[in-house]
Amino acid sequence: MIAEPVTDISSFFVAGINYKKSDASIRGRFSVNHQQYLRLIENANQFNIANLFVLSTCNRTEIYGFAEDAEQLSKLLCSHTEGSFEIFSDLRYIKQGVEAIEHLFHVAAGLDSQILGDYEIIGQIRTAVKLSKEYHFIDTYLERIINEVLSASKDIRTNTHISSGTVSVSFAAVQYIRQHFEEIKGKRILLVGTGKIGGNTCKNIVDYLPGAAVTLINRSEEKATALALQHSVQFDSMENLRVQLAMADVVIVSTNAPEPVIREAHLKNAGSKLIIDLSVPCNVDAAVKELTNVVLVNVDELSKINDVTLQKRAAEIPKVKAIIAKHIVDFLEWHQMRRHVPVLKTVKNHLMKIQSCDAPGSFSMKPVGEEKIQKVINGMAIKMRTQDQRGCQYIEAMNDYISTASN
Numbered sequence: 001m002i003a004e005p006v007t008d009i010s011s012f013f014v015a016g017i018n019y020k021k022s023d024a025s026i027r028g029r030f031s032v033n034h035q036q037y038l039r040l041i042e043n044a045n046q047f048n049i050a051n052l053f054v055l056s057t058c059n060r061t062e063i064y065g066f067a068e069d070a071e072q073l074s075k076l077l078c079s080h081t082e083g084s085f086e087i088f089s090d091l092r093y094i095k096q097g098v099e100a101i102e103h104l105f106h107v108a109a110g111l112d113s114q115i116l117g118d119y120e121i122i123g124q125i126r127t128a129v130k131l132s133k134e135y136h137f138i139d140t141y142l143e144r145i146i147n148e149v150l151s152a153s154k155d156i157r158t159n160t161h162i163s164s165g166t167v168s169v170s171f172a173a174v175q176y177i178r179q180h181f182e183e184i185k186g187k188r189i190l191l192v193g194t195g196k197i198g199g200n201t202c203k204n205i206v207d208y209l210p211g212a213a214v215t216l217i218n219r220s221e222e223k224a225t226a227l228a229l230q231h232s233v234q235f236d237s238m239e240n241l242r243v244q245l246a247m248a249d250v251v252i253v254s255t256n257a258p259e260p261v262i263r264e265a266h267l268k269n270a271g272s273k274l275i276i277d278l279s280v281p282c283n284v285d286a287a288v289k290e291l292t293n294v295v296l297v298n299v300d301e302l303s304k305i306n307d308v309t310l311q312k313r314a315a316e317i318p319k320v321k322a323i324i325a326k327h328i329v330d331f332l333e334w335h336q337m338r339r340h341v342p343v344l345k346t347v348k349n350h351l352m353k354i355q356s357c358d359a360p361g362s363f364s365m366k367p368v369g370e371e372k373i374q375k376v377i378n379g380m381a382i383k384m385r386t387q388d389q390r391g392c393q394y395i396e397a398m399n400d401y402i403s404t405a406s407n
Contacts, residue, residue, distance in 0.1 A: 009335055012145070013070045014100045015077070016055075016062030017091045019114045024058070024298045026091070028281025029083030032056040033256055034131075040080040041135045047076045051142045053132040055107070057124050058169060058197075058280040058299045059114050064104065066142070070094040082258075082281075101145060101331065105324045108153045110163060114303035115172065117313040119163040122153050123196060144334060152327035159323065162316040165309035170201040170254075172302040173276045174208050177250055180274050180295070185211030190244050192261060193254035194218040194227045197278055201254055206231045215244055219255075246270045254278040260285040267291055276302070348373060 017030060032040065032054050044052060049072055052065030063077045074092065078085040095103045103112070108125055110117040129146050132138050138146070156162060181187060189212050191202055198218075205214055214233040218224035221237055228235035236244055245251060245266050251273060255261050264287040267273065272293040277284040282298060289296040351373050 008066075009101075010097045011066045011068070012064075012097060012100050013067055013073055014062055014064045014095050014103055015070045015074045015092050016060055017088060017093075018060035018062075018112070019300065019303070021091045024280055024282055024300050025286075026083070026087070027058075027061060030056075030061040030077070030081045030088060031281050032061060032077070032081060033258060036080045037128075037131055038135075040076060041132065041137055043079065044076060044137065047072045049073065049076060050137065051139050052076075052137050053128045053142075055125060055128050057121065058278065059118075059121075060107075060112075062107075064100070070096070098328070098332070102324070102328060104145070104149055105152055105328065108149045109156050109320050109324060111317065111320060114299070115167055115169060115305070116310055117162040117164075117316075118168050119157070120168055120170070120197065120200065122150070125149070127196075141338075145331065148327050148331045148334075152324055155323050155327070156320050160316045160319045162313050162320050164312065167305070167307070167309045167313070168200065169278060169299055169302060170197055171204050171208075172305050173201055173252055173278060174204045175305060175307075176276060176297060176302060177209060177274065181249075184209050186213065187211075187249045188213045188215070188247055189250040189252065190215050190217065190248035191252045191254065192217045192241070193256070193279070193283075194220075194223045195254065195256060198252075198254035199227055201252055201278065202227055202231055202233070205252075206233065212250075215248075217241060217244060242266055245273075248273065251275045252278065253283050255283045257283050259283075262288065264288050264291065267294060278302075351376065 017027060019027070033056075037054055037056075040054065041052075044050070047067075049065055049067050052063060052073070054077065055062045055064070061077070061081070063073045065073055067073050074088060074094075075085060078088050106112045108122055110119060110121055113121055125146075129138060133143070177187075177189070178184065187209075189205060189209070191198060191205070191214065194202065194216055198216075202214070202216065205212060214231075216224045216228050216233060216235040217238055217240075218227075218235075219238055221235070224235040241262075245262070249272070251262070253262060253275070256279065258281065261283045262275070263285045267275075267288055268291065273295070275284055275288065275294060275296045277296065277298045280299060284296060288294055352370070
């Protein structure tokens with residue numbers, strides 16, 4: 001059975017979990033990788049869902065879409081993650097209609113991130129939406145919501161300082177390294193994983209940890225090579241992971257694997273290490289934390305930073321919320337107009353038929369052309385938006401048409 005699109009605003013939901021009620025290990029059970037996302041989309045029709053996208057980051061996993069209720073979305077999500085529906089239901093938040101739309105605006109602005117103003121989230125939203133759109137799960141209505149969110153994000157980025165400075169998860173890793181070592185020069189840093197966050201982390205290491213010796217490893221050697229050449233650092237193959245781990249003073253893991261990439265056996269008798277796991281689910285085995293001379297931190301611990309930059313960002317929150325409010329009003333105005341589209345189309349079709357009709361009495365009206373008919377319809381649309389006169393606008397449109405055709 002093919003799901004029928006549901007686009008009434010009250011049928012728009014978000015169901016999700018985030019860092020506020022779940023730690024990285026729990027969030028990892030509900031993270032959605034690329035293959036899981038594809039399977040979820042393939043099975044969406046079985047849950048009678050035709051419009052959706054899933055946002056899965058280190059901070060959150062959320063499913064947005066139009067449905068009869070949030071249970072449909074929650075069950076669809078949980079049927080394609082490692083976590084159970086029972087645990088998800090216990091930890092989740094659900095928002096509906098305008099509240100769900102407002103939540104998406106806040107997430108995109110970085111207001112709901114562990115690190116306030118973290119701008120990496122907007123790229124993650126774009127990626128999630130792009131994948132759903134490729135499989136025709138973003139219709140005109142949902143795309144309009146998303147475009148308004150992206151427009152607001154651009155305005156916020158341009159007109160506020162909510163994302164100023166360099167505070168993000170990837171930069172927090174660099175800060176942690178600086179605090180951990182008195183001297184950075186000569187330290188060997190191994191970065192495993194060169195995706196979006198890995199790429200940002202590499203740039204931050206090069207910019208803010210001068211003198212460190214950096215080596216990149218990625219499952220796709222082509223990606224590691226390209227990033228290494230871009231930043232003039234070293235790269236190696238995944239086959240040499242154990243060797244590189246033994247030599248490294250710092251290991252940063254930014255992979256997107258469903259299970260740990262680095263295990264206790266990799267690090268036994270390998271000397272002192274600082275290991276930073278930026279992955280959700282965690283890609284460093286928890287047993288590593290028990291090894292002598294190994295310090296292991298994850299995204300939750302990194303996100304506890306509190307510096308001057310974050311204080312400045314907090315002062316921008318009222319400005320950000322004002323911009324969001326304006327864009328929500330713009331969307332709701334469009335939504336209100338969209339309700340009138342069937343009526344406007346019907347009236348336009350009637351006027352086109354009248355113009356081509358040879359009925360008695362029509363001789364007094366000359367053809368006015370589609371452009372002028374559209375002008376009549378546009379006038380009707382404006383009156384429908386500003387006045388609540390029900391059928392009166394149709395009568396006025398007919399009078400406008402007759403007046404145009406008679407002159």
